[in-house]
């Protein structure tokens with residue numbers, strides 16, 4: 616519990632503790648906002664679906680990440696989860712305590728940094744995470760305080776799941792896969808993580824999250840209005856500007872593998888805000904079942920395009936990823952190359 620940044624009280628507001636200070640070569644440096652990151656307006660879906668699919672595929676090939684506007688999840692719900700998520704982190708410690716755990720497989724889990732006990736340097740983030748689908752299996756484990764938590768996160772998880780499955784259908788069509796390819800067990804997992812990056816006395820010395828790719832299928836991030844997310848493209852970090860009520864969507868490792876490398880997982884990281892504001896974000900991950908078989912889709916593999924990755928069970932990828940954390944320079948896909 617005393618590992619949580621939000622539990623360290625006033626001492627942490629005056630100076631960054633030694634254990635969070637990165638060596639100079641790993642510090643984030645200055646990254647200006649980037650204007651070229653694709654913004655896709657889902658309103659065009661009815662008029663010209665083919666064009667929209669092309670935009671999604673192109674962005675997923677070039678950046679592995681795009682922003683999505685007019686996506687159908689109401690502004691009210693987008694705002695509500697950010698407000699209630701923030702309220703959760705503002706609760707007294709006694710309220711949050713029962714969710715704190717060192718066990719990476721615990722369902723409802725409050726934790727700090729990435730892999731606190733193993734990492735050399737800690738990251739400036741607390742997070743609270745839980746599975747969401749099917750809702751009735753999990754909602755009774757969620758917090759009852761803030762009072763609106765279950766209602767707001769319940770509705771949000773249903774809406775975001777619908778949107779995520781729609782995006783996967785569009786990606787499926789864009790890749791030329793058989794209809795409904797992602798509809799089954801590959802997309803049955805759903806979890807939400809509230810990331811809280813408290814105010815940092817010197818953001819230039821730390822990272823909120825280190826460079827990583829997300830290990831699932833697809834991520835939909837509601838990043839609110841405080842900047843901090845950066846994506847790596849052609850060895851350059853680009854800052855992803857907050858757009859009101861937009862989702863930042865990123866391709867995950869499993870989608871890179873299933874598409875046989877046609878789509879690319881976006882490496883990203885988070886820098887705590889330098890505009891004197893804490894940053895709270897809500898991240899939704901769509902993922903395969905633990906025992907789902909992951910492999911390049913058969914229809915994308917042929918003589919001239921051999922499989923780039925092996926077949927494996929999702930848990931065999933996830934287990935080392937979870938245990939080793941993401942504080943490593945090596946590529947987690949390496950062991951799964953064909």
Ligand SMILES: O=C(O)CCC(=O)C(=O)O
Nearest residue numbers: 810829838844885896898
């Ligand atoms: O909070 C963010 O902006 C991104 C979080 C993220 O990358 C993650 O939770 O995997």
Ligand SMILES: [Fe+2]
Nearest residue numbers: 827828829883
């Ligand atoms: Fe991530």
